[in-house]
Amino acid sequence: xxxxxxxxxxxxxxxxxxxxxxxxxxxxxxxxxxxxxxxxxxxxxxxxxxxxxxxxxxxxxxxxxxxxxxxxxxxxxxxxxxxxxxxxxxxxxxxxxxxxxxxxxxxxxxxxxxxxxxxxxxxxxxxxxxxxxxxxxxxxxxxxxxxxxxxxxxxxxxxxxxxxxxxxxxxxxxxxxxxxxxxxxxxxxxxxxxxxxxxxxxxxxxxxxxxxxxxxxxxxxxxxxxxxxxxxxxxxxxxxxxxxxxxxxxxxxxxxxxxxxxxxxxxxxxxxxxxxxxxxxxxxxxxxxxxxxxxxxxxxxxxxxxxxxxxxxxxxxxxxxxxxxxxxxxxxxxxxxxxxxxxxxxxxxxxxxxxxxxxxxxxxxxxxxxxxxxxxxxxxxxxxxxxxxxxxxxxxxxxxxxxxxxxx
Amino acid sequence: xxxxxxxxxxxxxxxxxxxxxxxxxxxxxxxxxxxxxxxxxxxxxxxxxxxxxxxxxxxxxxxxxxxxxxxxxxxxxxxxxxxxxxxxxxxxxxxxxxxxxxxxxxxxxxxxxxxxxxxxxxxxxxxxxxxxxxxxxxxxxxxxxxxxxxxxxxxxxxxxxxxxxxxxxxxxxxxxxxxxxxxxxxxxxxxxxxxxxxxxxxxxxxxxxxxxxxxxxxxxxxxxxxxxxxxxxxxxxxxxxxxxxxxxxxxxxxxxxxxxxxxxxxxxxxxxxxxxxxxxxxxxxxxxxxxxxxxxxxxxx
Numbered sequence: 001x002x003x004x005x006x007x008x009x010x011x012x013x014x015x016x017x018x019x020x021x022x023x024x025x026x027x028x029x030x031x032x033x034x035x036x037x038x039x040x041x042x043x044x045x046x047x048x049x050x051x052x053x054x055x056x057x058x059x060x061x062x063x064x065x066x067x068x069x070x071x072x073x074x075x076x077x078x079x080x081x082x083x084x085x086x087x088x089x090x091x092x093x094x095x096x097x098x099x100x101x102x103x104x105x106x107x108x109x110x111x112x113x114x115x116x117x118x119x120x121x122x123x124x125x126x127x128x129x130x131x132x133x134x135x136x137x138x139x140x141x142x143x144x145x146x147x148x149x150x151x152x153x154x155x156x157x158x159x160x161x162x163x164x165x166x167x168x169x170x171x172x173x174x175x176x177x178x179x180x181x182x183x184x185x186x187x188x189x190x191x192x193x194x195x196x197x198x199x200x201x202x203x204x205x206x207x208x209x210x211x212x213x214x215x216x217x218x219x220x221x222x223x224x225x226x227x228x229x230x231x232x233x234x235x236x237x238x239x240x241x242x243x244x245x246x247x248x249x250x251x252x253x254x255x256x257x258x259x260x261x262x263x264x265x266x267x268x269x270x271x272x273x274x275x276x277x278x279x280x281x282x283x284x285x286x287x288x289x290x291x292x293x294x295x296x297x298x299x300x301x302x303x304x305x306x307x308x309x310x311x312x313x314x315x316x317x318x319x320x321x322x323x324x325x326x327x328x329x330x331x332x333x334x335x336x337x338x339x340x341x342x343x344x345x346x347x348x349x350x351x352x353x354x355x356x357x358x359x360x361x362x363x364x365x366x367x368x369x370x371x372x373x374x375x376x377x378x379x380x381x382x383x384x385x386x387x388x389x390x391x392x393x394x395x396x397x398x399x400x401x402x403x404x405x406x407x408x
Numbered sequence: 409x410x411x412x413x414x415x416x417x418x419x420x421x422x423x424x425x426x427x428x429x430x431x432x433x434x435x436x437x438x439x440x441x442x443x444x445x446x447x448x449x450x451x452x453x454x455x456x457x458x459x460x461x462x463x464x465x466x467x468x469x470x471x472x473x474x475x476x477x478x479x480x481x482x483x484x485x486x487x488x489x490x491x492x493x494x495x496x497x498x499x500x501x502x503x504x505x506x507x508x509x510x511x512x513x514x515x516x517x518x519x520x521x522x523x524x525x526x527x528x529x530x531x532x533x534x535x536x537x538x539x540x541x542x543x544x545x546x547x548x549x550x551x552x553x554x555x556x557x558x559x560x561x562x563x564x565x566x567x568x569x570x571x572x573x574x575x576x577x578x579x580x581x582x583x584x585x586x587x588x589x590x591x592x593x594x595x596x597x598x599x600x601x602x603x604x605x606x607x608x609x610x611x612x613x614x615x616x617x618x619x620x621x622x623x624x625x626x627x628x629x630x631x632x633x634x635x636x637x638x639x640x641x642x643x644x645x646x647x648x649x650x651x652x653x654x655x656x657x658x659x660x661x662x663x664x665x666x667x668x669x670x671x672x673x674x675x676x677x678x679x680x681x682x683x684x685x686x687x688x689x690x691x692x693x694x695x696x697x698x699x700x701x702x703x704x705x706x707x708x709x
Contacts, residue, residue, distance in 0.1 A: 065672075072461070236544040237565070238564075239564040373675055376674075380656055387565070387567075
């Protein structure tokens with residue numbers, strides 16, 4: 001009798017545990033640790049759960065920088081059902097290792113081939129789609145209008161005026177350009193724009209893809225132009241994070257900041273408003289070069305080892321939909337990839353939307369366009385150049401050495 | 409043992425024979441699985457080129473050849489040597505603090521706890537606090553330097569000073585650790601020898617050098633082992649305070665290995681494993697010296 005009872009209890013418990021697995025739990029890993037993206041994610045998950053009451057989302061939110069190392073572990077060890085990542089060359093290692101699931105069916109059934117057309121190229125590898133993009137954001141120069149007034153400088157329309165303005169800022173005790181390169185990537189934004197403006201989009205892509213040597217005179221020309229503003233960059237940028245540099249801009253100790261639009265939330269937290277914060281397109285350097293811009297795309301993917309792929313595909317379909325993207329990007333302060341979404345009234349969003357829609361081509365940012373080890377060596381080189389511009393030849397030779405090794 | 413109950417007698421004898429091995433077995437198994445086996449696995453991986461995700465390609469000793477040609481490797485090696493030499497300062501500093509605290513005044517226990525506190529804090533927290541201390545614009549140290557020399561120096565942004573700044577942060581908990589070792593050692597000093605020395609009119613420095621320090625030899629030995637291993641292993645502080653920068657100038661071998669194999673931009677597991685093997689070889693030199701010393705001491709005791 002006791003044996004029967006225990007068997008019955010065991011069977012009941014087993015059935016219970018089995019049914020919990022079928023109750024629709026979606027495990028989501030992402031890296032939105034900054035306040036605005038975190039809020040956008042919370043709203044997204046709430047919206048998805050409201051539209052799909054039988055699915056419960058378990059959200060694992062990682063620290064933004066720590067996620068980049070964690071993903072390599074959890075994709076193989078304990079894969080979630082949905083994982084955040086980036087488009088283009090950045091997702092290539094995981095695609096090539098078979099760690100992501102192709103989602104062409106989601107794109108086809110949800111009509112994304114039309115609605116997410118602008119990002120389709122960066123989501124495609126070997127003819128298949130590997131995830132769904134949900135936002136991209138413009139990069140450009142954010143400036144403190146009050147700092148400009150204090151130093152008596154006009155908003156520059158071209159490079160020569162920008163450099164001339166820098167001298168006036170120095171006289172007023174304000175850093176012309178600020179950045180925080182402790183995590184290395186902010187410096188790459190400056191390099192990308194310098195190279196895009198001096199040499200153009202095709203050359204920049206060739207450089208990132210290892211087709212052009214770093215010792216090429218055109219690359220040297222980029223660094224020569226860059227050297228003109230290096231004396232006016234915040235002196236200790238190598239020891240501070242981008243958020244510390246944002247504080248300098250908010251406090252008026254710096255005039256310009258080459259950053260992405262996600263920083264606007266941080267600037268506003270620091271006390272800037274739509275009246276004091278300005279945005280300008282990076283000025284033209286070589287006349288006649290078609291204007292390319294940086295627009296890194298953030299994405300969500302399904303790991304190949306995911307347990308609940310069905311619900312994960314429902315999540316991606318929801319993520320790519322027009323209303324979800326409109327709502328999410330309104331909180332993020334960024335641009336929806338879905339071309340049927342609406343863009344908010346925010347002046348920076350509007351400016352970015354115009355800038356990107358009229359751009360000649362969109363780059364993905366140096367650490368996504370170039371393979372990882374080249375990106376790391378490159379960004380260290382950019383940081384060293386901004387501290388010691390006299391080392392430019394040694395830096396370029398070292399980067400060339402890395403290129404020989406990386407792009408075999 | 410009599411032979412009246414042969415079965416029980418032989419069983420007890422066997423049990424006494426293999427019981428120690430049974431007790432050691434789980435520990436030995438764990439050690440083999442988590443320490444010995446991975447060491448050989450790492451050495452094996454260093455002969456491949458592998459991005460951690462895809463297939464491995466055999467390259468033999470190419471990783472080591474590339475390592476010889478890599479500037480970052482020599483920077484890391486130099487930094488490790490600087491760490492080793494400067495970290496050894498923790499030992500006399502710890503002794504000095506221990507001697508200072510080895511008095512019976514009211515509240516001495518409180519002072520001892522306060523002095524020991526740095527070791528209890530996580531290294532990450534120590535690194536973070538020191539990086540704020542060194543930070544330009546709001547840190548205390550640049551302001552002090554600015555007051556004396558006129559220009560504020562951001563220690564962690566300057567490749568000449570960054571390593572020393574990180575080592576200073578590491579010395580703070582390390583001195584606390586050596587201090588505790590010496591305090592324990594000082595409590596165990598033979599009072600008769602001290603009495604005898606006093607009767608011979610030994611005081612101060614000569615008392616210290618001839619009587620106290622020789623009796624602290626075991627404590628010095630342990631302090632040296634821990635300090636050397638700590639200096640060669642220093643990852644947390646470099647990772648938190650400078651992320652290996654500025655532009656790689658504070659890199660140490662353990663951080664270099666992490667960058668190459670495990671970090672966001674690290675796709676060269678084989679190369680990272682080669683660096684790890686080099687670090688292991690360096691540590692093996694010191695570990696051998698220490699173990700030989702320990703065995704000699706045990707034999708003589």
